[in-house]
Amino acid sequence: MVPTAAPAGVGAAARESDPAGRSVAELCVAAREASRALAVAPTTVKNAALEAIAALLAQRTDEILAANQLDVAAGAEAGLTDALLDRLRLDQRRVTAIAGALSALVALGDPVGEIIEGWRLPNGLDIRKQRVPLGVVAVIYEARPNVTIDAAALCLKSGNAVVLRGSSTAAHSNAVLAALAAEAAQSQGLPAACVTHVSGGGRDELAELATQRDTVDLIIPRGGEELKAALQAVARVPVIYAAAGNCHVYVDAGADLDRAESIVLNAKVQRPGVCNAAEKLLVHADVAAGFLPRIFSSLRAAGVQLRADERALALAGPGAGEVRLASAEDWDTEYLDLTIAVAVVDSVADAIAHIGRHGSGHSEAIVTADVDAARAFQLGVDAACVYVNASTRFTDGGEFGMGAEIGNSTQKLHARGPIGLRELCTYKYLVEGDGHVRS
Amino acid sequence: MVPTAAPAGVGAAARESDPAGRSVAELCVAAREASRALAVAPTTVKNAALEAIAALLAQRTDEILAANQLDVAAGAEAGLTDALLDRLRLDQRRVTAIAGALSALVALGDPVGEIIEGWRLPNGLDIRKQRVPLGVVAVIYEARPNVTIDAAALCLKSGNAVVLRGSSTAAHSNAVLAALAAEAAQSQGLPAACVTHVSGGGRDELAELATQRDTVDLIIPRGGEELKAALQAVARVPVIYAAAGNCHVYVDAGADLDRAESIVLNAKVQRPGVCNAAEKLLVHADVAAGFLPRIFSSLRAAGVQLRADERALALAGPGAGEVRLASAEDWDTEYLDLTIAVAVVDSVADAIAHIGRHGSGHSEAIVTADVDAARAFQLGVDAACVYVNASTRFTDGGEFGMGAEIGNSTQKLHARGPIGLRELCTYKYLVEGDGHVRS
Numbered sequence: 001m002v003p004t005a006a007p008a009g010v011g012a013a014a015r016e017s018d019p020a021g022r023s024v025a026e027l028c029v030a031a032r033e034a035s036r037a038l039a040v041a042p043t044t045v046k047n048a049a050l051e052a053i054a055a056l057l058a059q060r061t062d063e064i065l066a067a068n069q070l071d072v073a074a075g076a077e078a079g080l081t082d083a084l085l086d087r088l089r090l091d092q093r094r095v096t097a098i099a100g101a102l103s104a105l106v107a108l109g110d111p112v113g114e115i116i117e118g119w120r121l122p123n124g125l126d127i128r129k130q131r132v133p134l135g136v137v138a139v140i141y142e143a144r145p146n147v148t149i150d151a152a153a154l155c156l157k158s159g160n161a162v163v164l165r166g167s168s169t170a171a172h173s174n175a176v177l178a179a180l181a182a183e184a185a186q187s188q189g190l191p192a193a194c195v196t197h198v199s200g201g202g203r204d205e206l207a208e209l210a211t212q213r214d215t216v217d218l219i220i221p222r223g224g225e226e227l228k229a230a231l232q233a234v235a236r237v238p239v240i241y242a243a244a245g246n247c248h249v250y251v252d253a254g255a256d257l258d259r260a261e262s263i264v265l266n267a268k269v270q271r272p273g274v275c276n277a278a279e280k281l282l283v284h285a286d287v288a289a290g291f292l293p294r295i296f297s298s299l300r301a302a303g304v305q306l307r308a309d310e311r312a313l314a315l316a317g318p319g320a321g322e323v324r325l326a327s328a329e330d331w332d333t334e335y336l337d338l339t340i341a342v343a344v345v346d347s348v349a350d351a352i353a354h355i356g357r358h359g360s361g362h363s364e365a366i367v368t369a370d371v372d373a374a375r376a377f378q379l380g381v382d383a384a385c386v387y388v389n390a391s392t393r394f395t396d397g398g399e400f401g402m403g404a405e406i407g408n409s410t411q412k413l414h415a416r417g418p419i420g421l422r423e424l425c426t427y428k429y430l431v432e433g434d435g436h437v438r439s
Numbered sequence: 440m441v442p443t444a445a446p447a448g449v450g451a452a453a454r455e456s457d458p459a460g461r462s463v464a465e466l467c468v469a470a471r472e473a474s475r476a477l478a479v480a481p482t483t484v485k486n487a488a489l490e491a492i493a494a495l496l497a498q499r500t501d502e503i504l505a506a507n508q509l510d511v512a513a514g515a516e517a518g519l520t521d522a523l524l525d526r527l528r529l530d531q532r533r534v535t536a537i538a539g540a541l542s543a544l545v546a547l548g549d550p551v552g553e554i555i556e557g558w559r560l561p562n563g564l565d566i567r568k569q570r571v572p573l574g575v576v577a578v579i580y581e582a583r584p585n586v587t588i589d590a591a592a593l594c595l596k597s598g599n600a601v602v603l604r605g606s607s608t609a610a611h612s613n614a615v616l617a618a619l620a621a622e623a624a625q626s627q628g629l630p631a632a633c634v635t636h637v638s639g640g641g642r643d644e645l646a647e648l649a650t651q652r653d654t655v656d657l658i659i660p661r662g663g664e665e666l667k668a669a670l671q672a673v674a675r676v677p678v679i680y681a682a683a684g685n686c687h688v689y690v691d692a693g694a695d696l697d698r699a700e701s702i703v704l705n706a707k708v709q710r711p712g713v714c715n716a717a718e719k720l721l722v723h724a725d726v727a728a729g730f731l732p733r734i735f736s737s738l739r740a741a742g743v744q745l746r747a748d749e750r751a752l753a754l755a756g757p758g759a760g761e762v763r764l765a766s767a768e769d770w771d772t773e774y775l776d777l778t779i780a781v782a783v784v785d786s787v788a789d790a791i792a793h794i795g796r797h798g799s800g801h802s803e804a805i806v807t808a809d810v811d812a813a814r815a816f817q818l819g820v821d822a823a824c825v826y827v828n829a830s831t832r833f834t835d836g837g838e839f840g841m842g843a844e845i846g847n848s849t850q851k852l853h854a855r856g857p858i859g860l861r862e863l864c865t866y867k868y869l870v871e872g873d874g875h876v877r878s
Contacts, residue, residue: 218851
């Protein structure tokens with residue numbers, strides 16, 4: 001999609017990768033240089049930069065909204081869906097919300113410099129394992145301009161320079177927002193290249209960014225399966241993929257059925273379009289006859305489309321005619337809408353095995369009154385978050401008390417679950433002696 | 440290299456990827472299945488498996504040495520260097536040492552199940568972040584048969600199934616050792632596929648192993664730059680590369696020169712062929728005239744080849760004739776032998792900048808009496824291990840008190856520095872409520 005022509009002073013920077021015509025590789029080198037200063041910047045300076053971003057967002061709301069209107073108009077012309085246009089659109093309220101999130105980030109502790117652990121060796125050497133920034137983090141995202149500020153702020157606070165690559169659909173909005181964040185950083189004595197924006201370009205530019213092993217430490221994609229596949233094909237820089245959430249709620253034999261109903265409904269319908277919403281319901285055979293007619297009825301009343309295996313279908317009760325037999329693909333599908341598939345299992349071990357075969361390692365819940373079942377489920381389920389008697393919807397950096405998050409990881413290396421400030425860091429060992437040599 | 444024909448009963452399994460003719464992908468699926476049982480195995484069972492390996496090593500030493508002699512004979516015929524043949528060769532003493540390392544591993548604590556941190560949310564949800572195994576770890580290594588047992592034991596202890604891919608040069612030795620480890624695991628009720636051996640095959644098989652994203656969680660290569668490059672080209676599974684160590688010792692203006700001499704000599708000559716040996720010496724201009732003639736003389740006496748920048752060369756003193764002017768490439772070279780390059784710098788900031796340009800992020804040391812210089816160096820140097828007044832040679836899982844190590848990481852994601860038992864783990868969040876739903 002080619003952005004429409006912008007009025008002078010608004011979208012000019014968005015039409016090229018860089019106003020100075022630098023390549024992605026050159027921009028990444030500049031970000032690496034900037035990261036060295038940022039890595040040792042005091043917390044007070046980083047917080048002042050976040051506050052300066054908030055102040056500029058308030059001062060320049062008109063300019064931001066004007067740039068955003070160009071993107072929205074071009075998107076409408078290009079036939080974007082209403083849902084996509086809504087994600088793309090900024091207004092006064094949304095800009096205020098973005099600025100508000102910055103204040104919350106200022107209030108959080110600085111992960112940089114934390115001593116994770118430390119000990120003295122028998123030979124007297126003192127070792128401290130200290131949290132330090134990764135260096136340069138690239139965030140690749142789709143047409144949500146708020147991510148520009150969210151990602152820049154999380155990276156600044158954690159001492160990382162950020163390379164932002166948004167969608168061309170939001171090119172005008174992102175250019176204004178990224179330039180504003182860079183200006184705010186600079187106003188506090190940090191290098192402007194702490195916030196580097198790479199806009200426009202296509203797959204070639206993505207591949208160029210994804211192969212800058214010498215300058216970029218981590219890529220975080222925030223997008224769907226298409227972006228993931230594109231990155232997997234070309235990335236040489238480490239990537240943390242925020243994979244799909246095919247989350248299960250398992251209602252055990254001993255479950256309180258009121259509690260089970262409340263948790264299943266919350267996990268499915270409170271916000272169905274997100275990765276921590278439940279997509280599957282497993283019910284123990286001992287309570288299936290009592291629970292299924294009731295939960296099918298409640299889910300239907302909440303507008304949920306129902307699919308079931310043969311055993312669950314046979315127990316669906318009066319409304320069985322509206323329940324479809326689930327296909328084999330259903331068990332591996334993340335619907336991200338008001339649909340759920342239901343199966344009957346014979347034991348907690350069967351539930352664990354089902355989740356082992358079909359789960360995506362995101363968030364899994366058991367509802368039970370039986371402490372042995374709870375323990376077996378926590379031990380046996382291999383996922384980022386394993387819940388006992390609580391909704392899967394709590395998997396979120398904010399809900400977990402980690403402050404903001406930049407995504408949610410279902411991979412096992414480095415960060416699993418919410419990716420917050422600490423997860424944007426690495427560590428180094430500081431070792432102190434008084435002339436120690438190895439014998 | 441084609442292994443020579445083996446007598447019946449010794450090398451049969453080494454001639455094919457698998458006695459049952461299974462593909463690498465199929466072997467990885469079996470390892471994944473085995474990993475589920477191993478992940479929840481009690482520490483007592485895992486330790487008993489390690490002890491069973493030690494017992495079998497003692498019982499079957501003759502069989503092991505017979506298989507090893509086939510590899511050594513074939514290697515000699517193929518013209519391997521003496522150094523490579525020495526790495527390949529096993530004898531009674533070395534087998535005993537491998538078994539001894541297992542006892543040390545038994546004595547270490549189990550990383551699985553450790554609570555890394557935990558907290559209660561304002562809404563009453565209790566969160567624990569618990570260490571759990573990664574699942575399946577593939578270790579790719581060169582012709583050192585001892586790695587077969589070391590890697591299998593570290594993975595077993597940390598609850599991970601291991602897929603071992605050794606060099607075809609050690610195919611007979613590895614087949615016997617891996618089969619023995621699998622048998623020991625099985626004798627304690629663990630699945631034999633906890634230790635899976637992939638031998639023979641070439642680049643195609645490496646690529647097959649490196650793309651098993653659904654079954655393999657991590658690849659750890661233990662080899663040189665050639666293996667690294669081969670993996671980088673094909674790997675889709677996450678890899679932790681144990682990169683080169685271009686380590687520096689910086690002698691600051693205020694350094695005690697006796698201490699500096701002792702640390703430089705230790706870091707360079709105590710074991711020059713390893714990644715934590717010093718390859719570069721930086722000396723502050725204020726002490727260069729006093730220190731350089733002395734350290735050049737000591738290093739030369741220890742058999743070290745000397746290279747220097749122009750400033751250091753000018754101060755080399757009486758033996759300057761034996762010091763070569765360093766080339767631009769020298770500063771980026773890991774010699775791994777008795778060679779060192781020396782430069783004069785004007786400040787701790789210059790030393791940090793030099794290390795930032797040329798260091799490989801492994802181990803860097805400052806020798807100083809000045810607390811501000813020490814603090815600046817620790818803050819400014821971006822490396823896995825930063826030493827004050829101690830030799831770089833301490834970077835090692837054993838020296839650090841972490842027990843054994845499977846390698847040393849110079850990358851920033853997941854594990855930096857020694858990769859021990861904990862670094863072979865991930866974590867999961869266990870969340871407990873009493874009917875909590877999100878509002």
